[in-house]
Amino acid sequence: MASTPNIAVRKIAFVASGAPEAEQALARLSKLYGNAAPEDAEIIVALGGDGLMLQTLHRFMGIHIPIYGMNRGSVGFLMNEYREEELPERLGRAKVNMIHPLRMQALFADGTRKDALAINEVHLFRLSHQAARLRLTVDGLVRLEELICDGVLVATPAGSTAYNLSVHGPILPINASMLALTPISPFRPRHWRGALLPSSAKVTIDVLESNKRPVSAVADHDEFRNVLSVDVAEERGIGLRLLFDPGHELHDRILAEQFRY
Numbered sequence: 001m002a003s004t005p006n007i008a009v010r011k012i013a014f015v016a017s018g019a020p021e022a023e024q025a026l027a028r029l030s031k032l033y034g035n036a037a038p039e040d041a042e043i044i045v046a047l048g049g050d051g052l053m054l055q056t057l058h059r060f061m062g063i064h065i066p067i068y069g070m071n072r073g074s075v076g077f078l079m080n081e082y083r084e085e086e087l088p089e090r091l092g093r094a095k096v097n098m099i100h101p102l103r104m105q106a107l108f109a110d111g112t113r114k115d116a117l118a119i120n121e122v123h124l125f126r127l128s129h130q131a132a133r134l135r136l137t138v139d140g141l142v143r144l145e146e147l148i149c150d151g152v153l154v155a156t157p158a159g160s161t162a163y164n165l166s167v168h169g170p171i172l173p174i175n176a177s178m179l180a181l182t183p184i185s186p187f188r189p190r191h192w193r194g195a196l197l198p199s200s201a202k203v204t205i206d207v208l209e210s211n212k213r214p215v216s217a218v219a220d221h222d223e224f225r226n227v228l229s230v231d232v233a234e235e236r237g238i239g240l241r242l243l244f245d246p247g248h249e250l251h252d253r254i255l256a257e258q259f260r261y
Contacts, residue, residue, distance in 0.1 A: 017048030049073020120159030
């Protein structure tokens with residue numbers, strides 16, 4: 001893991017969720033350290049929970065500024081402990097975790113395509129009372145002719161502890177060059193529990209009987225309904241820098257998560 005220079009950071013931009021606790025923290029920290037415009041800042045500090053962190057990463061994806069989270073929300077897996085004192089020095093000591101998002105390309109019945117980026121996962125899910133019927137292809141080779149299920153997802157290492165974990169998918173080390181392909185409530189084949197793929201893999205998910213069994217595709221917060229097929233691959237051209245306090249980096253948290261019960 002790389003680190004930012006071990007000096008005090010001078011230009012800090014703060015963003016907060018709408019929760020009262022986060023808004024109060026924003027007011028106090030802005031008074032203590034000022035609040036730079038995000039495009040002029042050395043570091044962006046996100047005040048909230050993991051939902052805000054995902055929103056902040058998406059919002060500032062194009063300006064390549066490191067983001068440091070402090071937990072003022074209900075879930076803080078991607079956040080650091082909230083402390084107000086000596087924040088510039090703390091930011092100067094922070095360690096960098098580089099992550100790459102997934103790019104989802106969805107195809108529709110009229111031939112149009114739409115793209116979206118996902119930091120945690122891309123998932124497909126049934127839109128009706130009937131189970132989805134999906135065909136899974138990896139790097140041009142059909143690996144599963146038919147998966148009858150509620151849905152399926154492709155997760156990054158950073159997202160492997162989120163939705164992926166809740167549907168019994170594997171936890172991936174943050175520095176693993178891998179993706180998790182995980183079914184959601186699979187019915188047939190009943191004993192298939194997913195696959196671990198290299199991060200270079202291109203996954204294509206075709207929706208079978210799409211008129212009878214409609215499916216939506218979701219990349220983090222972006223949902224496309226009634227898709228015919230979806231391509232998913234890691235977007236190596238985009239690198240997102242998350243900052244963590246020394247000794248509390250993301251790889252440590254992911255390792256610890258595997259021993260919780």
